[in-house]
Amino acid sequence: MTEDSAPHSKSYNIDFQPVGRRIRIKESEDLLTAARNAGIQLISVCGGVGSCENCRIRHVSGTLSPPTKEEEKVFDIEELLEGYRLACQARPLSDVKIEIPLSSLTASQRLQIEGHEISIEPEPVVVPVEVELTPPTFDDLRADVTRIKQVLETLGVPSPMIGFSVLENLSDQLRAQGWNSRLALRGNEVVAVLHPEELLLGLAVDIGTTKLAAYLIDLSSGNTLAKTGDMNPQISYGEDVVSRIAYTNTNKDGRQVLQEKVVSRLNSMLDKLIYEAQVSREQIVDAVVVGNTAMHHLFVGLPVRQLGEAPYVPEVSDSLDVPPQSVGLALSDGAYVHLPPIIAGYVGADHVAMLLATEVVEQDKSVIALDIGTNTEISLITGSRVICCSCASGPAFEGAHIRDGMRAAPGAIERVQIQGQEVRVYTVMGQPAVGICGSGILDAISQMLNEGLIDHRGGLQEDHPLIQRKNDELIFLVVPASESGNDRDVIVTRKDVNEIQLAKGAIRAGIEVLLGEAKLNYEEVEEVIVAGAFGTYLDIRSAIRIGMFPDFPHAKYQQVGNAAGMGAKQMLISSERRRAAEEIARKVEYLELTTYPNFTDVFMKAMIF
């Protein structure tokens, strides 16, 4: 769409504000690439072809290439005059100064790392064993490893072995520790040789498509010593799993790039946890990592092409225990990273972890448990059955594909109230509004419905005083430019309403199909468990009002936060919970919606308010 550069192209300085980063790039490179190279996490769903409208920037000074047709579609004349551009479309023609709106950044968002904890008796997979070894003499020439094995045998460990990675420094370690050590034992395998006073620790990780959460746990007490959250840096290569799979299909080293990105971010998080808890890396002798199937495969370095092509099967669904070196995670050398089993190509180990943490499978109730995200996984637990499906609910609830949508960063509108002609908004951190996040748009639409701004088909009602016409389009002005944090109107368009209809329709259709499959009616549902970050912040009444959930007359709602992370923690400190997860994965019946009879009809109906 732009002419390619001459072989000896010029290069220019790009000054990104307010983040304050500078980088020099060639005139043939676009500003999205420049921002990425400068370490700035701009949102880009479409992968840089100008169709997702997320990588908005404002041109402050200097000269840029002229706006492309894609940009002319996205921005009106007024916005173009104000300097708004798409980073992926604009190239520098001189040194330039660029302003990045908060809503275009993937970083510094509110991260959901808390979840409802259920206390579990610690019974970790890796346990400490104190040993006092006799040093070798000319009368006792046994190898160091033989010494350890024989002591373990006397302690009742059958066929003890020493992990290969532990051997790398074993002889020097034993001598430095004066032959008194605390061994970290995983079954019959020694995975670390520690000083006698060192605690055994574990790492629990939830790899979300958008967010990462990590917890450092004392394996003997089950206590969380430190926790941290961060963005999944893969987001710069595609906002949802489908676009990341596409990235690996079209880029030779794409899989490796995405793997390294997420592991390197996890290692930074780990550094932070280690520093905060004042422990040593060698103490981290176990890890549990959960994520959806694509995140799981990309983390481990497995092919994902087949996840993107019908019938969308995972390469492996069984649980895995992999050496940290093979994925690049900087734990104790001999540790293993446990990855719980997967249910299907679009129902991953994170859903298993959620079902585990909420203990719904073990209960004798009819429960719907769902984790809302770009993909929403829903399980219906009833009698002895667990039926599960995955809905392509899209990224609208994460603020994408919404005209003024953004993530739940400071200044994002998260609650909307309409009373008569007065509109009140609440923003994240109380900052002046710059956009609207998932729970905000859900709230807005529920209120619009209540107050008659839209009808049951989603059409904006021209005669309502709060509905205005802007550039020949009907809109609901939520916050006028004069009151916003970025001198732009925050509005809701017909297209926005449509996006939410598609998203809520997908979830509702999934619920309806599961209820139909189990022959259960609304009255029989006793509990609805809503997990995930968006699920924590959404207003349940609004969700029912717009029809995302049926109005179950007897259901108790629970918003459980990052239940996947909690499940990972449970599997870290308890081998019984690890076995329970295997049991859950085996028990779940996966139901493929795309080939389910009459699914389209159900979905069409579910889109109506």
Next chain:
Amino acid sequence: MTEDSAPHSKSYNIDFQPVGRRIRIKESEDLLTAARNAGIQLISVCGGVGSCENCRIRHVSGTLSPPTKEEEKVFDIEELLEGYRLACQARPLSDVKIEIPLSSLTASQRLQIEGHEISIEPEPVVVPVEVELTPPTFDDLRADVTRIKQVLETLGVPSPMIGFSVLENLSDQLRAQGWNSRLALRGNEVVAVLHPEELLLGLAVDIGTTKLAAYLIDLSSGNTLAKTGDMNPQISYGEDVVSRIAYTNTNKDGRQVLQEKVVSRLNSMLDKLIYEAQVSREQIVDAVVVGNTAMHHLFVGLPVRQLGEAPYVPEVSDSLDVPPQSVGLALSDGAYVHLPPIIAGYVGADHVAMLLATEVVEQDKSVIALDIGTNTEISLITGSRVICCSCASGPAFEGAHIRDGMRAAPGAIERVQIQGQEVRVYTVMGQPAVGICGSGILDAISQMLNEGLIDHRGGLQEDHPLIQRKNDELIFLVVPASESGNDRDVIVTRKDVNEIQLAKGAIRAGIEVLLGEAKLNYEEVEEVIVAGAFGTYLDIRSAIRIGMFPDFPHAKYQQVGNAAGMGAKQMLISSERRRAAEEIARKVEYLELTTYPNFTDVFMKAMIF
């Protein structure tokens, strides 16, 4: 010993001949370093302190730093005038031209890769299994791995699993192969997914302190498809295991350097084998590597410090199966490298492999089996016992520490005959004599003894017409400069005789101690098996004549070549032989000579001719 350079030192061109390599170095750097950086493998036992006299070079033109005290000890005035220097001592003061004598090079030597083969019924650890899988559909959403596991279960494989490294490309491979594959199965683990017509291959390796041997084997037939030998490049960092251990103790990354050196050379050899046999790397699904304990530890990347300190214990003596990635060997990703068990710090898996290949432990005979090298391992098999020891025989038999000693490279004298006053020599490849190798010096001393040039204590007999005086020293002139290939006399000195006395005394003492321990007399020994390269070329009569071996009246002698390599091949194609090796290692009683009562007396006596 030389003044250190100024901070901004000059640099000069060094022209090495006849190899024809040029390199630019700083004037502060010595020529040994320069040669190494230029990829020239100069022999250096002492690690560059001027005491081993191996890195001799000749200065042809330009200016070098003046000879050091060390060099004045090594060379006489005549030699210094001819330009002889030690590369480790000399630094350039201008551009210089340097000649490297053949005898200073570790490369291009005769390599011993042949051994007596004993035919073994192939019963490999890794076997082929043909599978025809059904592709996934919306009605059959099983993961790829589940498909393979279930087919293997129907074929009777219990709890089948897929190696983690195999997962990296599995989905793409299965689809590319149209769901018809030949699996390489190791027990219950799939280690490779091949095309249905591809043969399963294995690699057998013998890592000697000096030489490397590698064999590419068809696992189903046991046939050797290709074989190759090369030098162990670690030799540039010390000629024997003790100096290599010292190198790792004094250099921070020393262990890693030595590991990478040997693995990178093995990978080059592997490339050659793959090219020669016209196969693919993915077909190499198993490997067996043998070597002495230090070579074993350095190959795997284990600590060796404790091998150099009393009581000299290995870190691990049990057999190991390690992923090729963890050592850097470029086999099929999912393969394992099998390292058979070790007997002691100075009796390694190569000795186990030798005992295995020669089948001596399984026989009902009294046998002495020994592998002569810098360390000589000796086993005495009698009744149900196998007693074993290690003798520090030193590198004299490899030509080191001998005035004109060299390895068995072209021009090395390997046989000497003295008849009256006539001396005849035979050289490797019939080239003009440039030095004398191990079997040559052994022969020479045996002949000197026969003809009365030396007495039973090793003293040179001044009155014998073949004994001359040179620079106040008695010598035996083997080849005069006029007939040599390098215009230098090839001589034997009193010191040379002394070195051989030490070496043969160590071996003889080991044999005597073992016989004493087993209460066996000379008459009862039925067989003597001599393994290793030097053992192949030595003249048994000469060895008996100088008293290296007792004159067993009823013993049959067998020179079996690289039996360690043959043992590795057997373990590669037969799981029964792998188990037999475990049995041998368990059975062997190791006897530590250094603390054996009266060892010193036995050794002193053994040094006499």
